[in-house]
């Protein structure tokens with residue numbers, strides 16, 4: 398039996414409305430576990446992805462604290478996206494969430510733990526700096542239709558942009574135009590990286606997990622996977638941040654043509670916050 402879940406629970410506004418995608422909500426076919434070093438703290442953490450009921454969405458389980466992968470819990474942090482609830486923080490969630498959003502893992506419990514158990518902060522491992530390891534692991538375990546607690550399948554909803562929405566700061570901007578399918582156009586221009594390590598940031602950063610470019614010598618760690626990999630990485634980050642708009646197992650990425658220039662995590666999350674405030678204010 399098919400239940401058109403959440404249609405009534407999801408609020409629409411003049412500029413954003415929720416419509417069925419024609420697909421059913423999914424979850425993982427089984428559990429998968431990966432561990433590795435994290436980029437910012439340099440510590441080792443362990444992540445276990447588990448199947449979840451339809452309508453539950455994606456959420457972190459850190460020391461039995463449940464933190465939804467939602468814009469409501471996103472906070473400003475340099476160079477990554479952080480979720481925070483009741484003093485517990487999960488950092489660098491964007492690559493994992495991007496892989497799940499793109500692959501259709503709509504509902505998932507994400508158990509995460511530090512090697513050092515005292516911390517109230519934990520970070521998702523960085524691996525090679527891309528989402529490749531998550532994509533491979535999810536592909537290997539596979540997906541299945543998610544059912545709710547009554548055993549019913551649920552429609553997957555998506556947010557549609559009905560009129561242009563934008564955020565901007567100085568010469569950086571994000572604009573979403575109405576379109577019949579998701580399309581992302583991204584322009585980049587990077588700041589200096591060495592400065593960040595001198596400031597004590599990106600402690601776990603190395604040539605193994607970062608794209609390093611020297612002003613005089615060009616790319617230090619070729620071969621890149623693609624000639625436009627830095628730009629593709631921005632789109633990967635952006636999808637991870639847009640996934641925070643997902644609710645009750647829906648799609649997070651708005652159906653729109655989104656044009657972005659020189660955005661970063663702060664601007665991405667501002668954009669998503671802008672979308673959700675827009676819905677709250679207008680209804």
Ligand SMILES: [Zn+2]
Nearest residue numbers: 491492630634
């Ligand atoms: Zn990234």
